[in-house]
Amino acid sequence: MGKVLEAAGVSKRFLGLQALKEVTLHLEEGEILAVIGPNGAGKSTLLNLLSGLIKPDQGRILFLGQDITHLPPEARTHLGLGRAFQIVQPFPELTVRENLLVGALFGKPGTSRKEGEAWVEEVLRLTGLQSRSEALAGDLTLLEDKRLELARALATRPKVLLLDEVMAGLRPKEAEEAVALVKQIRETGVSILFIEHVMPVVRTLADRVVVLDYGEVIAEGTYQEVAQDPRVREAYLGRRA
Template identity: 65%
Template sequence: MILQVQNLHKSFGGLMAVKDMGLHLDQGEILAVIGPNGAGKTTLLNLLSGLFLPDRGQILLSGHDITRASPEKRCHLGLGRAFQVVRPFLEMTVFENVMVGAMFGKSGISQKEAHRHTEQVLTLTGLEPHAHKNAHDLTLMQDKRLEVARALATRPSVLLLDEVMAGLRPNEAQDAVQLVKKVRDSGVSVLFIEHVMPVVRDLADRVVVMEYGSRLAEGPYQSVVRDPKVIAAYLGEEVS
């Protein structure tokens, strides 16, 4: 178990955004977190990456208690995150953007090592041909790849993805699915939030459904999408 969340709570004023939430991520696993808008999925990711601190509960990363650790500390311990709204350094090239992540991710890495790692990440994410473009000259799909590349540059053992497929056409989403599978095959465990159900079906080893800040259901895709609770709370109708 590489990531473990127990009894996590986070309220904003009177609103319980995350309530007694628990989940785990196994080594080498791709886990999907789904659920209706406002269910607390992004808040959960913000708690995992250290943007917010929980009111109570515990987060363990590779056995380290990171519940109250800074985002930087979490990054150094192997937690990487790509954002729903991509935000590269626009005045820098693709290569430079990834290089920044590589330098930042692990303390003590030499510039030469960071350079080599950047090249590997650009190859993995298919951005090699665009390495010397400015970040503001990329297409939406390339932007998303760069967001993933920047997170991978920090050498995470766990990658958190918040709706990185949003806005992609179906064939682009399939490319993104292949990319995430390659990332996993390179040794990274993945937790992703996603609304597009075919993507969840094709990518997730296991699915956690959130509603009202809590875990409503959990299991393989095919059992979760047939769960009457999940159909009532989220899907509306049965999906294949």
């Protein structure tokens, strides 16, 4: 087991707001890592930095030992760093199949149309979207949207997958299905870093948890360890007066 993804001393400031302050964390090969924290802790900023949508002011990001700090998002995807968004953003005027084809054909340069189409079938099957493959993505239900979001990231054939609150807004039963799906994806050899608000999901899914508060890592460990950490309780429940 080695580090597949690593943030080393990463900082990001938006005008007056220090969104992240010297954050250092890593993801092990084959691991499912949860990043949690109260609202505004910097979780989404972290994910945007890792996937390349924004650039850090300081620090480096390493992927499979390579410094990717200055690579644009598409180049990171080509290397095998996939991402699903929190607010589902399907291409509404394309069908489900076509949405996945975008990831399959462009996620790995040199993918032939035939290979891409075959892989899309595989992803449709894995994510249970076959019956909706010809539906326009704009016509999906929320649950289907979430599946599509995951499926599309998976279609790029990532080695590491970044998931941004993919369970948000799901009912417990639906979240259970989604958890099973994420576990299944891990079984195919994908390492996963996810952001989550729903604590039962974190407990059942995460091998390890990193807690952010005000842009800093305040705790790290198994779910039980961080759940008992007084600093984490304080961050979530408020400081005593």
